[in-house]
Amino acid sequence: MGGTVTVDRRGQVLVITLDRPARRNAVDGATARALAAAVDDLDADPTLAVGVLTGAGGTFCSGMDLGAFLTGDLPEVPGRGFGGITRRPPETPLVAAVEGYALAGGCELALACDLVVAAEDAVFGIPEVTRGLFAGSGGLLRLPRRIPPAIALEHALTGDPLPAVEGARWGLVNRLTPPGGALAGALELAERIARNGPLAVRVTKHVVQTAPEWPADEVWDRQQVLLDQVMGSDDAREGARAFAEKRPPVWTGR
Structure with a gap:
């Protein structure tokens, strides 16, 4: 997957890992293309039932790689959106396993997943307005469907972070785990889904x-x-x- 995304098959579950820990798993063009290829493989294999998306090094994803962006390296795939999945997620169920930060584009990647398992100290957020931007990769479209619209609007307008514990209260997070336990929790949930047709x-x-x-x-x-x-x-x-x-x-x- 080009060294920026790794995949690990565990029975009927495909674990897809954003693997740029030195950049807090920020997404550049190569990462977006590799992630799109990984979810294509997930959909193409009828023996795979569920995918799990996570990040290496204790962080889910800090969003767009700004350094790459300034050189013209866009973190998008045509027709697929940011990270290769926000505009067209896979048909196969995808579970986010979130440790650390899922901010800006990282939050939008988590929202593109169907279910979210997060460590109790994880933090979500769409802070784009604090930089004069807006969350145009699905954050403003999906967050009001996952949590009460007024709460989503507050976070979208202020750019304030959304702690995982609060996200669980509002329905964004399906399951909370102790710090370091998000992947294990996501795998347990994925394996329960994978038992079904x-x-x-x-x-x-x-x-x-x-x-x-x-x-x-x-x-x-x-x-x-x-x-x-x-x-x-x-x-x-x-x-x-x-x-x-x-x-x-x-x-x-x-």
Whole structure:
């Protein structure tokens, strides 16, 4: 992955690590491209059920690499957005494991993930307004969907940090862990998801994320198309057989 992102397969879970600890995992162009390639690999492999995104060296991500930016090295991938995932996240569920800081673009990477596990002393934030900018890589779009809109607006307008404990209270963080335990907590959650049918999991994610934007008169018809797809799958038949035979299912993703 070009040395800025590492991947580690653990059963049906792919751990993707931003690996620039000397730069607090700030994202440059190479990192964005490597991260996009990693999530493409995650989606392309039907035997992978979940991804976990984390950062090396005790920090999740400090955002854009400003030094690289000043040389014209943009941390974006065309059609994919900042970090290669904020505009088009993977279809496979992605869990953020957050230690330390997830600020600016780092917070937007965490928001592009489906679930967040964070250490109790982790800190989130979209402080772009303090530099005369705004969080244009999904922060202003996703944060009001994850926490109460008025709370999101306060943090967006002030640039104030959002401690993980407060984020958990508002629903941004699914699980809190002791410092240093975010990756283990994220893996435990990912492995629970990975026990389930991968096709059913992906479609479930798709419905939860997109159904609020479906036209009201199309909601049931659109869901039925997806339901027919899942009900007609090999995995649906395997799930029924495994239940009847009182054994764990063996999923194929088809």
